[in-house]
Amino acid sequence: MKYLNLIRYPNLLLIALMQLVVYYGFLNFQNIPLVLQPWQYFLLILATVCITAGGYIINDIFDQEADAINKPEKKIVGTSITESQAYNLYVGFTLTGVGIGFYLSRLIEHPNFVIVFILCSASLYLYATSWKGILLVKNIIVSLLLAFSILIIGLFVLFPAITPYNKPQLLTAFSVLFDFSIIAFVINFLRELVKDLEDVKGDYNQGIQTLPIVLGINRTAKIVCGLTFIPIGMLLYYTYVNLFELLYATLYILLAIIGPLLYFSIKMAWASQKKEFKHLSQVLRLVIFLGILAIGVIGLNMYYYATQQV
Template identity: 55%
Template sequence: MKYLKLIRYQNLLLLAFMQLIFRYGFLKLQDIPLALNHFQYGLLVLSTVLIAAAGYVINDILDQETDYDNRPNSIIVGKTISEKAAYNFYFILNITGVGIGFYLSNVIQRPSFTGAFIIISATLYMYATSLKQMLLIGNIIVALLLSFSVLIIGLFDLLPATYDGNRAEMGILFSMLIDYAVFAFIINLIREIVKDMEDVEGDYNQGMSTLPIALGVIKTSRVVFGLANFSTLILFWYINTYLMGNALYFAVIYGFIFVVAPMIFFMIKIWNAKSKEEFHLLSTVLKWVIFFGILSVLVINLNIHYNAKG
């Protein structure tokens, strides 16, 4: 159980669920060929999860002093797992994840795609060692990595199955993946800043440079409010243009209840939030926004099929 806590298994389950939803709740419902079979796609999900898990491990190894300030009750490395054992676990996760990526890249006859797994692994290491200490850079890196876990589905499952006869259709589906990747990036970027607000005291003691340290918590909350407001306006536009415009009313209701409403709640609360407990709650709200936002791709597809039968 201590190793499951070390790799943040709840977050990894969410990541795996997200990738499975895109495959089986979106792409498999379309009348298109896909490059990977079920087993190979499972390996793609496993590879992504293993490399992400390695990122959590190396982050905990190198972040022990900060964690003693920010969350002393949840420390694992150096307390229940030795640093040496954690490093060995990190190498096993990374080598296995990249190795699976190498195999899949050759399966789709794109051996150069192995570089994507190597770059992600290296970036997570650089994030833990130096990038997270740079103003906003670390936040952007983490948000980009989550969005890339959406785009990698298109690279491995759509792109190799694309030919002249289905290029236009595949392009539309890939563009939808890009839309969701952008959504994941923006919401996760906001969430990372909120987590920095929650950890501001410990980060300051360790000499880190985060937005709350540079601007102060109050000004950062205004910046986050602005980003959340911008994101919510985009959601309104997207729902009105693509869901209302295509009479996907069930998806519209779902979007307002499970995505837009939590964002409005977030904006109301972030304006005056000051305590660690409030920031932790708001971070959790954004995690659920990402979850329900990703799940909407299944809701939209079911709504489309229901309309077609009606």
């Protein structure tokens, strides 16, 4: 169990679920050519999960001092797992992810695409070793990597299949993935800020510059509250422009995503304690999970709407 906790298995399951929902709940219903077969797509998921797991491990290695303050009961590296073992696991997961990425890149006849996996691995290493000390950079990097775990599907499953005849269909499908990657970036960026609020004491002792340390907890909480209306506005606009005819998808987004975001913004406006920030971080994790399912809801609703029009 200690090894599963080290690689943050709930987060890895969330990423795997997201990529499965995109493939089986959205792309499979679009009547478009998909380059990767299901077993090959599972390799893409495995590569993504391995690289992400490596990122969590290297982060824990360099976060031992802060973790001893912020969450001593959850500290793994240096307690139940030695630093040497953690380094070995980091190298193993990272090389496995990059190796699978190299195989898939050659499989789709775009060997240069392996640079995607190398850059992601390098970014996670730099994040853990140096970037996290730069104000807001760590929040942006982590959120970008989550967004890219959606875009990479289009890169490996849709892009190699584009021809002059199917280009409009494939670009439409890719645009949906792109839109959701932007929304995922914004929501996860908010969650990273909330985690900074939760971990302010340990970050301060480790010399990490975060928004709560620079501006203070109360002011940062108010900023996060205000920023919450950005994804709410984006979702309302996107739903009105693209999904208004899809009743079930529209209702789902309003109730399952926008509703919790409004709850989050109200609670954040008055939050000041660590336990409150921990709760609000879990609310945003739920929103991300429900947002993942929204891709499948949209795919199913589009499919049934199309069949009714025939």
